Amino acid sequence: MSSPHSPSGAQLSELLRLVHLLELTARKSAVNWLSGGYLTSIRGGGLVFHEARKYVHGESSRLIDWNITARLGEPYVKVHHDERQRDVMLLVDVSPSMHTGFQRKTKLEFALELAASLAVTAIEAGDRLGYVLFADRVLAESRPRQGRKQLHKTLAALLSWTQPWTEPVAQTDPRVALHEIAKHRRSRFVVFLV
16 A cells, blocks of 8 residues: 655655655664664574583584683583574554644654664664554555665655545554564564554
8 A cells, every 4th residue: 555645756855865864863863772682592603602511422622612621620612692683573653643742743753763763773783674554554564674775665664654644544553553463474573563
């Protein structure tokens, strides 16, 4: 489903300019959130130390931690947490009720800045990013993907729903967004409902 106003050539260049500004604003907010990678409970070849355990006969000798072995007098190996990518899903309410506000910005503008900050943080962390924009129904969605192209697609989708609504909308229903991501579930998602 397309946005209420499909952009023309001049509007497209303005949309690209706004995407760039939104990314810069989001990047400022996201800098403090990038405090490390995601760790799983799976033990593997990551960089974060989990535990030291006794060497089991038959394991590769390359796994032996020689410092611990020298101190304790018997062979020990270090076990690390494996690092994995996350699938991050942004569920953003873009209904007409979000176009209201009593401060200098509408609820939708605050929501877009928050969603953009989360999107930048996810892409910078190497995670896959997807989104569902909803009101009383799903209006736009994208499965999780990696890279700046997906970031720009997400920001453009968010900005394309900032125009006032011309048609009536029934009550906003976040369940439609949750049902949408449940359809495409391959693995676990980190879900942000904005």
